[in-house]
Amino acid sequence: MNPFKTREPSLAGPATDILPVTPDDASDLPEVALALYVEAGGSISIVTERGNTRTVVVDDLTILPVGTRRVRATGTTASGIHALVIG
Numbered sequence: 001m002n003p004f005k006t007r008e009p010s011l012a013g014p015a016t017d018i019l020p021v022t023p024d025d026a027s028d029l030p031e032v033a034l035a036l037y038v039e040a041g042g043s044i045s046i047v048t049e050r051g052n053t054r055t056v057v058v059d060d061l062t063i064l065p066v067g068t069r070r071v072r073a074t075g076t077t078a079s080g081i082h083a084l085v086i087g
Contacts, residue, residue, distance in 0.1 A: 015035070017084075018082045021033075024070070027070070028070045033068040034085060035064060035066065037063050037081070038060075038062045038064065039079065039080025039081075040078060041060045042058070043056070043057050043075055043077045043078060044056060044071065045072040046064075046071055047070035048068060049066075053072070
């Protein structure tokens with residue numbers, strides 16, 4: 001049985017896929033992420049869904065629940081970054 005078969009995608013989750021992220025200063029993610037999952041902590045520089053550039057420091061195994069259109073290489077030291085998407 002597939003519980004997602006009749007469910008409409010929702011910003012409240014759950015995500016329907018998780019995509020590996022390679023930080024890039026020039027390219028947006030293929031889909032705007034509902035949140036990011038970070039395996040190894042450090043600084044992460046993002047462009048939010050609203051278009052603002054923000055840098056935050058996260059611990060290992062963090063879920064960062066912010067709409068993200070780009071993860072920038074400049075300023076990002078965290079690794080193992082994944083985008084949680086609903087598309």
